[in-house]
Each structure stands twice: as structure tokens, then as C-alpha cells.
Amino acid sequence: MAHRMTTLARTSSSEGPWRRAWHQFLRQRSAIIGMVMIGLLASTAIFAPLIAPSDPIDVLLNKEEGIKKRSGPCIHILGCPAAQPQHIMGVDGNFRDLFSRIVYGARLSLLIGFVTVAISLSIGTLLGAFAGYIGGWLDNLIMRLLDVVLAFPFLLLAIAIVSVLGPSLLNAMLGIAIVSIPAYARVIRASVISAREEDYVLSARTIGAAPASILFGHILPNAISPLIVQATLGIGTAILDVAALSFLGLGAQPPTPEWGSMLSAERNQVFTAPHLVFIPGLAIMVTVLGFNLLGDGLRDALDPRLKR
Amino acid sequence: MDKCSTAGRRVIAGSLLLMLIVPVLAACGSPPAAQVPTKAPTAAATAAATAAATVAPTAAATVAPTAAPTVAPTAAPTEAPTAVPVNTQAVYTEGALLAVTAKECGNGYSGNLKAITAVDPATVKFTFCTPDPAFRAKAAFASFAILPSEYLTSTGGTGDLLKKPVGTGPYQIESWIPGDSITLKRFDGYWGEKAKAETVVIRWSAEAAQRLLELQSGNVDGIDNPAPDAFAGIAADTTLQLKPRPGLNIFYLGTNNAFPPFDNEKVRQALAIGIDRERIVKNFYPAGSEVATHFTPCAIPNGCAGAAWPKYDLAAAKKLLVEAGFPNGFATTLEYRDVVRGYLPEPGRVAEDVQAQLKDLGITATINVVESGTYLDMAAAGNLKGLYLLGWGADFPDMTNFLDYHFGGGASKQFGAKFDDIVAALQKGASQPTDKLRAPFYVEANNLLAKHVPMVPIAHGASGVAYKADVKGAHASPLSSEVFAVLDPGGRKTFTWLQNGEPAGLYCADETDGESLRVCEQINESLLAYEIGGTAVQPSLAESCDPNTDLTEWTCKLRAGVKFHDGSAFDANDVVTSWAVQWDLANPLHKGRAGQFTYFSALWGGYLNAPPAK
Numbered sequence: 001m002a003h004r005m006t007t008l009a010r011t012s013s014s015e016g017p018w019r020r021a022w023h024q025f026l027r028q029r030s031a032i033i034g035m036v037m038i039g040l041l042a043s044t045a046i047f048a049p050l051i052a053p054s055d056p057i058d059v060l061l062n063k064e065e066g067i068k069k070r071s072g073p074c075i076h077i078l079g080c081p082a083a084q085p086q087h088i089m090g091v092d093g094n095f096r097d098l099f100s101r102i103v104y105g106a107r108l109s110l111l112i113g114f115v116t117v118a119i120s121l122s123i124g125t126l127l128g129a130f131a132g133y134i135g136g137w138l139d140n141l142i143m144r145l146l147d148v149v150l151a152f153p154f155l156l157l158a159i160a161i162v163s164v165l166g167p168s169l170l171n172a173m174l175g176i177a178i179v180s181i182p183a184y185a186r187v188i189r190a191s192v193i194s195a196r197e198e199d200y201v202l203s204a205r206t207i208g209a210a211p212a213s214i215l216f217g218h219i220l221p222n223a224i225s226p227l228i229v230q231a232t233l234g235i236g237t238a239i240l241d242v243a244a245l246s247f248l249g250l251g252a253q254p255p256t257p258e259w260g261s262m263l264s265a266e267r268n269q270v271f272t273a274p275h276l277v278f279i280p281g282l283a284i285m286v287t288v289l290g291f292n293l294l295g296d297g298l299r300d301a302l303d304p305r306l307k308r
Numbered sequence: 309m310d311k312c313s314t315a316g317r318r319v320i321a322g323s324l325l326l327m328l329i330v331p332v333l334a335a336c337g338s339p340p341a342a343q344v345p346t347k348a349p350t351a352a353a354t355a356a357a358t359a360a361a362t363v364a365p366t367a368a369a370t371v372a373p374t375a376a377p378t379v380a381p382t383a384a385p386t387e388a389p390t391a392v393p394v395n396t397q398a399v400y401t402e403g404a405l406l407a408v409t410a411k412e413c414g415n416g417y418s419g420n421l422k423a424i425t426a427v428d429p430a431t432v433k434f435t436f437c438t439p440d441p442a443f444r445a446k447a448a449f450a451s452f453a454i455l456p457s458e459y460l461t462s463t464g465g466t467g468d469l470l471k472k473p474v475g476t477g478p479y480q481i482e483s484w485i486p487g488d489s490i491t492l493k494r495f496d497g498y499w500g501e502k503a504k505a506e507t508v509v510i511r512w513s514a515e516a517a518q519r520l521l522e523l524q525s526g527n528v529d530g531i532d533n534p535a536p537d538a539f540a541g542i543a544a545d546t547t548l549q550l551k552p553r554p555g556l557n558i559f560y561l562g563t564n565n566a567f568p569p570f571d572n573e574k575v576r577q578a579l580a581i582g583i584d585r586e587r588i589v590k591n592f593y594p595a596g597s598e599v600a601t602h603f604t605p606c607a608i609p610n611g612c613a614g615a616a617w618p619k620y621d622l623a624a625a626k627k628l629l630v631e632a633g634f635p636n637g638f639a640t641t642l643e644y645r646d647v648v649r650g651y652l653p654e655p656g657r658v659a660e661d662v663q664a665q666l667k668d669l670g671i672t673a674t675i676n677v678v679e680s681g682t683y684l685d686m687a688a689a690g691n692l693k694g695l696y697l698l699g700w701g702a703d704f705p706d707m708t709n710f711l712d713y714h715f716g717g718g719a720s721k722q723f724g725a726k727f728d729d730i731v732a733a734l735q736k737g738a739s740q741p742t743d744k745l746r747a748p749f750y751v752e753a754n755n756l757l758a759k760h761v762p763m764v765p766i767a768h769g770a771s772g773v774a775y776k777a778d779v780k781g782a783h784a785s786p787l788s789s790e791v792f793a794v795l796d797p798g799g800r801k802t803f804t805w806l807q808n809g810e811p812a813g814l815y816c817a818d819e820t821d822g823e824s825l826r827v828c829e830q831i832n833e834s835l836l837a838y839e840i841g842g843t844a845v846q847p848s849l850a851e852s853c854d855p856n857t858d859l860t861e862w863t864c865k866l867r868a869g870v871k872f873h874d875g876s877a878f879d880a881n882d883v884v885t886s887w888a889v890q891w892d893l894a895n896p897l898h899k900g901r902a903g904q905f906t907y908f909s910a911l912w913g914g915y916l917n918a919p920p921a922k
Contacts, residue, residue: 059664061591069591070537093657094664095591167676249646254660254675265656268517272537 021225024301031297037290045107052100053087056257060085061095069095070266070273090275093266094255098276101257102283108258109287112173112242113235119177120238121231124184125220131185132192133215143189146182154179155244162250169242169258172251176241180234187230191223198222225302232298236291243284259284393894398916405429406884408892410916413437418717418914420739422860424887426880430866432835432850438739439859441746444836444845445704447853447862450789450816450825451907453832454849456872457885465889465897470813475832476849478503478793480873487810492792492830499870503793504781505803510827512810516648519806523548523774528804529797530775530782530790536594536653542774549775551784555597555768556605556843558710559651559699561662562763565724567693569640574632576761579695581618582625582669588661589767592654596770602754604710605768607786609743611707614754617765625669637670641694644675645683648808649822650771650788651699659697666695681812684821688906690721699769701788701822703907705843707750708738713910715753715762720906723762730756741859779803783841788822789829791840817890818900820907831873835864835883849878892916 025031044051054060060067064085073090074080089098131142149157161175195201196219204214243260245251252258254265259280266276397417401407409423414437423435434443446452456474463469471484478500479492492508511528513519516535520542523531534542534550542550561583563570570576589599604611629637644652644659652658659675666673673695678686686692703709713719716734719726730753737749773784778798783790797803809823816828837848850864870878889897890908894917898905909915 057664059661061587093654094660249677254656255663265660268515268535269537270517271520272535272541 021301025297028297028300030293031301034290034293034295034297037286038294041106041287041290042110044103045110048103048107052097052103054097054100056096056101056104057255058097058100059095060091060097067091067095069093070269070276072273072275089279090273092262092276093269093273096255098279101262102259102279104257105259105262105280105283106287108169108252108256109239109243109284112169113239113287113291116173116177116180116238116242117231117234119174120180120234121184121227123177124181125188125227127181128185128188129192129215129220129223132189133196133211133219135193139189142185146185149179150182152179155241158241158245159248159250162245167250167253169246169252169256172242172245173238175245176238180238183234184227184230187226188220188223191226192219195219195223229295229299229302232291233295236288236295239291240284240288393917393919395892395894395917398888398892398894400888401425406881406888408884408888408916409435410437416918416920417916418918419891419909419916420913421891424884424891426884427863429879429881430868432864432866432880432883434862434864436860436862439741440739440862441741441859442704442706442708442738443855443859443862444853445706446708446911447864448834448836448838448845448848449703449907449911450829450832450834451703451819451890451905451911452887453816453828453834454878454882454886455815455832456874456876456878457882458876459872459874460885460889460897465895465899466815466901469815470901473814473816473828473831474873476870476872476878477829477831477833479508479830481814481831482507484814490811490827495873497871497873497875499867501793504796505792505801507802508792508830509802509804511804511806512808512823513806514647514808519808520774522806523776526776528806529779529800530773530795530803530805532773532788532805532807533648533650533653533771534774535648536592539594539772542772547777549777549779549782551773551775551782552596553650553771553773553784553788554607554786555650555770556607556705556786557649557651557699557701557768558600558603558605558765559658559697559767559769560600560603560763560765562687562692562696562698562723563761564690564692564722565762566690566721567724569632569634569638570695571724572632573760574628575634577759578625578628578632578669580625580758580761580764581621581628583662583665583764583766584620584622585617585764585766586620587665588658592658592661593767593769594653594771598768600765600768603714603757603763603765604707604754605702608702608705608707608710610737610747610750611710612754613747613750614752615758617758622668629670634670637672639672639674641676642666642673642696643678643683643692643694644697645680646677647680649699649769650701651767651769652697653769653771655697662695662697680809681821685902687722688720688820688904690724692722702843703787703825704838704845705787707746708734708911711750711753711757712738713907715757716910716913718909718911718913720910727756727760727762730760785838785841786843787838789826789838792830794840813901815900817886817908818902818905835866849883893918 066083067085068091070093071091073088074084074086075088076082076086080086087097087099089102092098092101127142131139157179158175161178162171165171165174201214201218204218242251246258246260247264249264252261254261262280263277266273270277397411399409399411405426407423407425410417413422420437420440421434422437425433427433453475459474472481478495478498480495482491482493484490490510494503494506496502516533519531520534520538522528539550542548561579563576565571586599589597601616602612606612642659642663644655646655648655663673663675687698700710712734715730717731733749733753733756737746737753740746773790775782776798780796781794792803792805795803807823811824811827812821813819813824814828816825816832819825833848835848835850836845836853838844839846849867849870851867853862853864855862866880872878889895890905892898893915
């Protein structure tokens with residue numbers, strides 16, 4: 001009898017939770033759009049040297065005939081005079097090809113998003129898991145510390161951290177990573193606490209499994225799906241926040257082609273050369289939108305309660 | 309699982325919170341606590357603190373007795389009382405007519421001013437150690453404005469004085485809301501022609517696009533420094549008028565010879581010919597700007613004496629770097645402040661272009677943007693260790709305003725140790741009576757600048773001022789000192805002006821920033837003044853200032869019937885006091901905002917009672 005039930009159970013779940021989530025995910029149009037956007041962005045980032053017509057920090061003055069500072073987009077097949085060099089997104093205030101800078105900026109932005117989230121995710125998961133699993137005074141200590149971090153305005157704390165460490169892209173990423181830790185820690189702590197009381201944890205404990213192996217082998221794998229959603233949304237937020245820090249001059253330093261700093265550098269040209277302001281802005285927007293759509297889709301797919 | 313009792317948890321949580329909160333509170337509480345010693349002292353202590361505050365800045369200077377101050381005076385009271393300046397050099401004549409005299413020229417006193425004497429209530433005599441032909445141009449400058457001696461005394465030379473200056477000008481201050489605006493109102497007791505607009509509101513924004521937008525939308529009547537790319541649009545707009553401001557300024561790439569590798573003259577010489585200056589001016593400056601052939605603009609007498617700056621030659625520059633021992637270049641910083649000035653219309657773009665050009669030379673420069681006020685203080689204190697972008701706008705059209713301020717004996721440590729040959733040439737040049745006699749010394753000084761390369765002069769930048777079309781009397785001053793009193797904003801009661809930045813303080817004896825000076829000039833007046841929209845010197849509080857035959861004595865006849873904003877009468881004693889507080893470090897009123905009084909030392913050669921050079 002017992003044997004048959006196990007078999008049955010196995011058959012009914014033959015699709016597997018991940019596979020089911022994938023199917024759920026494919027059913028949402030916005031999630032697909034998000035995924036395609038991220039896919040395009042990722043391939044742009046990977047193949048940047050092949051796509052970009054020139055080096056993103058190369059000053060083309062004296063190298064190209066007829067190049068004009070802050071000239072608008074010029075595409076020859078769309079009727080731009082042949083005498084003017086082709087720059088499909090125009091030229092920036094330092095005679096650099098904007099398209100190349102945007103393409104390389106994609107590489108940088110994705111890197112920023114993933115590294116920032118990776119840092120805060122790993123620290124946040126560890127803290128949250130220990131707090132949730134061990135509980136008691138450790139839980140109190142960790143969570144109150146994180147509450148303190150949360151009590152500061154997000155960006156202000158990041159600015160404070162970067163000001164202490166010194167302005168650089170790496171420090172900006174570190175700053176944003178540190179202030180995002182509490183979000184991950186809280187999510188994982190909540191999942192761990194609810195998983196802690198599950199029967200399979202009890203059985204693992206009964207057969208004498210070590211606490212560490214229970215936490216990492218049984219609880220965490222089952223508590224991870226909200227974290228995936230949080231992390232995906234977090235990548236978008238991280239890109240936005242690092243761009244904000246770069247806009248303020250605390251992140252990427254010139255001549256690095258970072259979207260936020262590109263936007264900041266030409267902010268006073270919003271009327272005279274709007275392409276220099278709007279294109280980097282759009283790039284940030286599209287990227288963040290892509291991650292947000294993807295994250296929302298993942299949440300719907302991974303959360304069994306939201307099943308339609 | 310073992311669980312603490314609820315009470316236990318609360319205790320732990322509570323104590324944790326306390327641990328976190330207490331240091332925060334302590335930190336918040338400490339700044340006022342730290343300020344207590346500077347505010348609390350009793351009479352005797354005040355005197356000591358005052359003395360310490362006034363001398364400490366120069367005590368830190370090591371190069372020359374008159375080197376510019378490096379330490380903020382607020383920090384001074386904690387320093388050793390040995391720094392108290394004892395008055396050994398100044399002789400004060402008290403009584404109905406004041407006078408201050410330097411005991412002797414030289415012998416520890418490096419300045420050129422010998423005495424200021426109130427001859428009678430309407431006459432002041434300035435005596436110099438050596439002839440000073442530029443006296444009139446210098447004395448007209450905003451730093452040497454006359455304030456009522458009673459007000460200087462009652463404020464103690466600082467405090468209210470910085471925010472609420474009292475002067476004789478066509479406008480008096482009504483309010484200053486920090487971070488927002490300054491409001492001036494017409495002074496009806498003004499001795500000259502009354503101001504046209506009843507009220508002047510001065511606001512500021514660092515963003516050129518915002519300034520233009522506010523002008524276009526009608527929020528303000530005039531703006532300073534629109535972006536070069538916007539010039540054509542403003543000129544074409546019938547609701548606006550553009551007043552171009554000629555480039556009576558210099559933008560340069562600075563070095564400091566106290567820090568390697570810029571202590572190596574060959575490295576500096578490589579920079580001199582390794583930067584394509586023409587490319588910068590052509591691409592980042594508005595029409596009317598010029599590539600600098602000399603540190604001083606040619607419009608200033610003797611400004612372009614001597615050989616023109618050597619031509620751009622990348623190969624030769626690289627060769628010089630190899631000779632200097634840097635075949636593979638080096639890494640350094642490139643610092644600037646993100647503030648638009650007439651001499652630097654696009655700081656960020658120029659910085660990145662210089663960075664790219666340095667890369668061609670093999671020099672890797674990391675760009676570092678520093679907050680404006682901090683940046684100027686760092687420059688004055690000689691703390692900009694790498695390359696830096698800075699400039700200078702003329703205060704008055706004389707060589708001394710450019711060369712002596714930067715490279716003379718009284719200059720700050722901005723470029724590191726001084727070059728004795730330049731100092732000597734400038735000293736001789738400043739003491740000749742005519743421009744013709746001064747010429748050979750400025751030929752020498754300019755040629756020496758090209759040889760030692762303390763900086764690379766790049767551009768004399770044209771800039772502009774934009775007004776609404778209905779503003780009458782619109783003008784741009786080559787000295788950046790537009791006079792608001794003559795502006796009639798189309799019959800409206802209020803003239804609103806939007807400039808680049810907020811003044812640091814309004815006691816301009818102790819300010820150097822143009823944003824402060826322009827505001828001061830509406831409120832305070834000097835003995836002489838510059839013509840509106842020009843550089844010629846004309847009478848102001850003094851009806852005349854005439855020299856004796858060898859130019860060592862200048863006698864100024866003061867205007868009669870002039871009243872200060874507070875109602876007190878203007879007389880010769882006010883002149884003596886206003887100058888003496890700047891001149892004498894031991895004067896109890898020598899305080900100001902930062903206690904630096906940079907212009908005084910730079911233009912008149914030095915202070916009284918300065919500590920001896922080490």
C-alpha cells in the first residue's frame with residue numbers, strides 16, 4: 001500500500017515543480033516580453049565589440065572628417081548627407097560615438113546588476129537563513145541590525161557609504177549591495193521560518209541530520225523561489241540605483257560609458273542636444289522595465305497561490 | 309528548540325536598540341559641543357582666541373611670511389597659544405583722526421604699504437615703500453570696500469558682518485535665505501543716482517539649462533553664463549537679449565611643484581607642449597574666445613609681453629617625458645569643480661578632453677570632481693596634488709591682478725614653491741611708474757612662466773549674460789561685476805538675477821569667488837570704481853586719488869555727504885579701519901569668514917605682524 005502511494009505521488013508530480021513553473025511562465029505575455037528584452041540586452045552586452053562601430057572612449061575628433069560635436073543621429077540610408085559621418089545615435093559632447101557608448105553601457109549595466117545582486121543576495125541569504133533557522137537572540141540581533149539599515153533612506157545611505165569609500169563604480173555597487181541586504185534577508189527569513197516547521201524538516205531532524213545539512217540541504221532549496229523573484233526585480237533596481245549614483249558623480253568615473261554618468265554629463269544639453277539625454281535615459285528605462293516584467297512573471301509562475 | 313522567554317527577548321532587543329541609538333545621538337550632539345570653546349570664552353580668553361585665530365593661518369605657511377593662509381580659523385583656538393601675534397610692526401595712531409603705520413619696510417614685513425593716514429575727515433593718504441603705479445586700479449576692487457568702523461567693531465570682524473554687510477552702495481541687504489535667495493532693497497539715501505529697481509532678488513543654479521529655462525519662462529530677468537551651445541538660440545529669440553562678455557580671464561591646467569612627478573620641470577615642460585590647446589578652445593568655447601598665448605589676456609597692458617606660448621608638439625612632449633624619466637608615462641589625478649565660469653564654459657567636457665589628450669601623452673589621469681568651495685580652499689592651501697583645471701577672471705585690468713596674485717611673493721601655495729626669478733621680475737615690474745617702464749620686467753616674467761611652466765595657459769574664454777528683452781541698461785562686465793542699480797526691468801519693481809552659485813559670505817574682504825564679489829559690489833563701495841561694463845577706473849567714495857611725483861604717496865579726497873545704510877556718516881576713519889583690519893594680523897578685527905584675506909596680501913605684498921618665514 002505504502003509502496004503504491006509513493007508511486008502515485010511520483011506520477012502525479014512527474015511534471016516537476018520547475019517545469020510547471022516554466023509552463024506557467026510561458027503563459028504570460030508580459031513575462032515573455034521581459035525575457036526577450038533581457039535576452040536582447042544580454043546579447044548586446046556579450047557581442048558589444050562586434051556591434052559597436054568604434055571604441056566607446058575613443059575621441060573621434062581629428063580622426064573622422066566632418067564630425068560635429070553633439071550632432072544628432074545620422075544614418076546614411078535614411079537620407080543623412082554622405083558628407084557627414086554616420087553615427088546612428090549621434091555624437092556626444094566629447095566627439096565619441098553615442099551608439100558605441102550605449103552598447104558598451106549595456107555590458108556595464110548588466111554587470112552592475114548581477115554583481116550587486118550577487119553580493120547582497122549571498123550576504124542577505126546567509127543572514128536571513130541563520131536568523132530564521134536558529135531564531136532566538138541571534139534572530140533578534142540580525143533582524144534589528146537590518147532594521148537599522150532599513151531605517152535610513154535607501155539612496156542616502158548608499159551615498160554615505162560611497163562617500164566614505166570614495167567615488168568609483170565598484171564602491172557604488174558595494175554601497176547599493178549593502179543597502180539591499182535587508183530585503184533579501186527578510187524574504188529568506190520568512191521562508192525559512194515557515195519551512196522550519198514542515199514535516200520533512202521534522203523527519204530529517206528525527207533521523208539525526210546535522211543542523212547545517214538540514215538548513216542547506218532541506219530548508220533553503222524549498223525556500224528559494226521567492227528569492228528568485230526578489231533577485232530578478234532587484235537587478236533592475238540595482239541598475240537604476242547605480243545609475244543614480246553615477247548621475248551624482250559617485251559611481252562610474254569618466255570616461256567610462258555608464259548610462260547614468262552619460263545622462264549626467266549632458267544634462268544641460270536637454271534642449272540643445274536632446275538625444276544625448278534621452279537615449280541613455282531610454283536605455284536605463286528599457287533595461288529596468290525588462291527586469292521588472294521578468295520578475296513579475298516569475299513571481300506569478302513560482303507562487304502556487306497565484307495559480308489561475 | 310530552546311527559546312528565550314519573551315521578557316528576555318525584549319531586554320536583548322531593547323539593549324541592542326540602545327547600543328545603536330546612543331552613538332547616533334552622541335554623534336549628533338557632538339558638533340555643537342565642539343563649537344563651545346570658540347563661542348564661550350570670557351573677555352581675556354576672547355582676546356587670546358582672536359589673536360590665535362588671526363595668526364594661525366599664516367603660522368602654517370612655510371614659504372614666505374605672506375604666503376596665503378592654509379588653516380581655517382575656526383580650528384585655530386585649539387592650537388598652541390604661542391601663535392598669538394604680538395604687535396611688533398604696526399603703529400596705531402588713536403584719536404579723532406586714525407592712522408596705521410608700518411614701523412619699517414622690510415625686516416620681517418614683506419608688504420609694500422607703509423601707512424594709511426586720515427589727514428583730515430575728508431582726506432586719506434596711502435604711503436608705500438616702493439612706487440605703486442597700479443594703486444587706483446587695485447583700490448577700486450571690491451575687497452577694499454569701505455565699511456563703517458563702528459559696525460566692524462560691533463560685529464567683532466565676523467558673525468553678522470558676513471551675512472548682513474553695511475555699506476554705502478545703491479542697494480542694502482534685506483534678507484539672505486541660505487540655499488534660496490538674497491534680497492536687496494534700494495537705499496534711498498544713496499549719494500549717487502538712485503537704483504532703478506526697488507528690489508533685487510539674487511538666486512542661483514549650477515545648471516545652465518535651468519538658468520536659461522527660468523529666463524525663458526519669465527521667472528528671472530537676467531542670467532549669468534548661459535551654455536555656449538545656447539548662445540545662438542538666445543540671440544535669435546526676440547524676447548531675450550544676449551550681452552557677450554569679452555574674455556578678460558584665463559583658463560589653465562595647473563600643477564603643484566611640491567608633488568612628484570610635477571616637481572620635475574621637464575614633466576611640466578612636456579605638458580606645456582603636449583596639450584593641444586587650440587583643439588580645446590575651438591571645440592568647447594563660444595565664439596570670441598581665444599587660445600591663450602600668455603597667462604594674461606592681451607587686452608591688459610603688457611599682458612602679451614614676451615614670447616608666445618610654445619606650439620603643440622606631441623612628439624617633442626613625449627621625448628621630454630622620456631628625458632624626465634617617464635618613458636611609459638605615469639598616473640595622476642585631474643581635478644576640477646563642476647562650476648561654469650566665464651573662463652570654463654563646459655567643465656566636464658573640457659576635463660574629459662584633457663583626460664583623452666593626456667592619454668595620448670601616456671599619462672593616465674583619473675578625473676576627480678571636487679565641491680566648489682572645498683576646491684578653492686584646497687587650491688589656496690596647495691592641496692591639489694595632481695593636475696587641475698582652474699582659471700581666473702580679471703578683477704581689475706592690471707598685470708598684478710593676474711601675475712602677482714598667482715606667482716608673486718604674496719601668492720598662495722597653489723603652485724608649490726615659488727620661483728625666485730619670477731618673484732623678482734614681478735616685484736620690479738610692479739614698482740615701475742609707467743606701463744612702458746614696466747614692460748621689460750613683464751617680458752621677463754612671461755618668458756620665465758613658459759620656462760618653468762607652473763601651469764599651462766589654455767584659453768581666454770568669452771562668455772555672456774542674457775537678459776529679458778525689456779531690461780534697459782543691460783550690460784555685461786568684463787570684470788564680471790554687473791551693476792544692478794542701472795538695470796530697469798521693463799518698469800517692474802523687482803529685478804531678479806540668476807547666477808551660478810550662492811555667495812560664501814558677503815564680507816568681501818575675505819572672499820575671492822566671483823559669485824560673492826558681484827553681490828558685495830551692489831552693497832559696498834570702494835574708494836574708486838570701475839566704469840559700468842568696462843574696466844576704466846572712475847571716482848566713487850573718493851572724488852579723486854592722486855599720487856605724488858614718485859608714486860609712493862596717494863592722496864584720496866573723500867566725497868562729502870555720504871551715508872552708510874545704518875545712517876552713520878562716512879569719513880576718513882572708516883577708510884583707515886576698513887583697510888587696517890585686513891592689513892594687520894594682530895588687529896582684533898582681522899577675522900572674516902575663513903580669515904584668509906587673500907586679496908590683501910596678494911595685491912599689497914603682505915600683512916603686518918605676519919609670523920617670520922621658517
